[in-house]
Amino acid sequence: MNEIMAILPATIRSILTALPSAVREHLEEIRLRQNQPLEIRFGQQSSYVTAAGQLTANARQGWTFTEEQSVKLLNLVSQHSLYTLEEELKRGYITVTGGHRIGIAGKVVLERGEVKGIRDVTSFNIRIAREKKGTAQKVLPYLFENGRILNALIISPPQCGKTTLLRDIARSISYGNEWSSSRKVGIVDERSELAGCLNGVPQRDVGPRTDVLDACPKAAGMMMLIRSMSPDVLIVDEVGRPEDGEAVWEAVHAGVSVICSAHGAEIEEVARRPALGKLIQSGVFSRYFVLSRSKGVGTIQGVYDRSLEPVDKGEVAWLS
Numbered sequence: 001m002n003e004i005m006a007i008l009p010a011t012i013r014s015i016l017t018a019l020p021s022a023v024r025e026h027l028e029e030i031r032l033r034q035n036q037p038l039e040i041r042f043g044q045q046s047s048y049v050t051a052a053g054q055l056t057a058n059a060r061q062g063w064t065f066t067e068e069q070s071v072k073l074l075n076l077v078s079q080h081s082l083y084t085l086e087e088e089l090k091r092g093y094i095t096v097t098g099g100h101r102i103g104i105a106g107k108v109v110l111e112r113g114e115v116k117g118i119r120d121v122t123s124f125n126i127r128i129a130r131e132k133k134g135t136a137q138k139v140l141p142y143l144f145e146n147g148r149i150l151n152a153l154i155i156s157p158p159q160c161g162k163t164t165l166l167r168d169i170a171r172s173i174s175y176g177n178e179w180s181s182s183r184k185v186g187i188v189d190e191r192s193e194l195a196g197c198l199n200g201v202p203q204r205d206v207g208p209r210t211d212v213l214d215a216c217p218k219a220a221g222m223m224m225l226i227r228s229m230s231p232d233v234l235i236v237d238e239v240g241r242p243e244d245g246e247a248v249w250e251a252v253h254a255g256v257s258v259i260c261s262a263h264g265a266e267i268e269e270v271a272r273r274p275a276l277g278k279l280i281q282s283g284v285f286s287r288y289f290v291l292s293r294s295k296g297v298g299t300i301q302g303v304y305d306r307s308l309e310p311v312d313k314g315e316v317a318w319l320s
Contacts, residue, residue: 001027003098004128009072012038015063018053027128028159034070034122037062044293074121077102089117091191091215099129099196099203129196131204135161135298136168142287142303142311143169144179149233149257151284153276155264156291161298162261163193163237165291167204169259170194170235174207185210186231188221194237219243222251222258233257245275252284266290267308280308287311 001024005013015038016024029041037048037059047055048062056062077094078085088094092115094102103125109116143150156162176182189195189212195202197214206212211229213221218236225231234251236244239260251258264270267288271280279285288304303311 001128003096004030004100004126007073007076007096009069009076011069012065012073015049015051015053019049019055023055029128030124030126032065032070032073032124032126034065034067036065038065044296070122070124073124086117087215090115092118093191095192095196095198097198097203099192099198101127101129101191101193101196103127129193129204130164131167132164133168133171133205135165136172139165139169139289139300140172140177140179142289143259145286147180149173149180149183149259150286151252151257152259152287152289153270153280153285154259154261154289154291155267155270156261157265157293158263159297160291160293162291165289165298166235166237166259166261167194167206170210171205171207173233174210182209183232184230185233185235186222186225186229187212187235188216188218188225189214189237190216190218190221191237194235217243219247222247226251226254226256231256233259236260238263240273240275242275245279248279248284249282258284265292267304283307 023042026042027040031039039046039048047057048059050056050061051063077096085094092104094104096102104118104121105123106118107120108118143152154162154165170185170187173183174185185207187194187206187210189197192214195206195212195214196204197212200214202212211225211231213225218239222234222236225234234256236258239248239262248258248260262270262276267290271277283306286306290301292299292301305311
């Protein structure tokens with residue numbers, strides 16, 4: 001939280017500091033909308049926050065985020081130089097020290113039909129990045145077969161721990177584990193969430209033998225890493241576009257293992273998407289992990305093989 005506090009205006013810092021320690025320790029999101037009450041998400045709950053740092057379900061009792069505070073926050077995040085954030089503003093989010101991501105919304109500026117940036121920023125969603133080392137421990141046995149890394153797809157609705165799991169899988173493979181010696185890992189981090197790079201340097205521990213392409217489109221990044229860094233495995237978050245599917249196909253047939261994720265609640269839902277459906281029907285993935293929040297963030301609802309049959313490796317693991 002110290003990294004987050006450093007970029008917040010003093011008034012917001014004091015409010016969050018007054019929160020109960022149990023809430024602060026489990027903060028996931030801080031949502032600030034101009035002329036609306038401060039909202040936080042922690043655990044599986046959402047709540048407004050009063051000026052005294054108390055939780056309330058009544059929006060009228062919540063502390064109001066003003067235009068003045070909005071300007072102060074943007075200045076602190078950009079270190080008083082919006083020009084340096086031109087590319088980040090175009091993508092709609094800013095990554096800060098520690099790998100925390102700040103989503104933004106406001107007036108979109110278009111140039112020749114394409115997004116050039118966002119001005120008059122009025123909404124901020126501060127997503128707190130938390131490393132949970134060891135979350136992949138119960139997943140790793142499913143990912144190796146005779147020392148070979150299997151292709152895998154993690155299927156998960158938003159905020160169910162898929163990025164945390166992917167990050168720890170990358171770290172575990174890079175360092176080496178009881179199922180395999182250390183391997184070369186390539187991460188294509190289009191949204192700067194997996195490695196949380198700042199100026200190209202990972203802010204998260206993704207392992208000593210890991211190379212990261214930050215803020216790079218997934219499809220182009222996978223091919224770039226294969227040609228330049230010869231990874232043993234590619235780690236990619238949130239695939240789904242046609243070009244992503246083609247890149248996964250190319251990578252697998254180039255002899256590189258791929259472990260990636262996709263938004264969805266179940267395999268059948270994801271299989272209906274053209275790009276991923278082709279990969280699933282072709283048996284590209286040997287393992288599927290379906291996540292939920294039913295028993296906390298990162299609950300593994302099921303593990304399946306390439307035939308979509310359940311794999312029995314013991315009790316269901318929870319990452320939370």
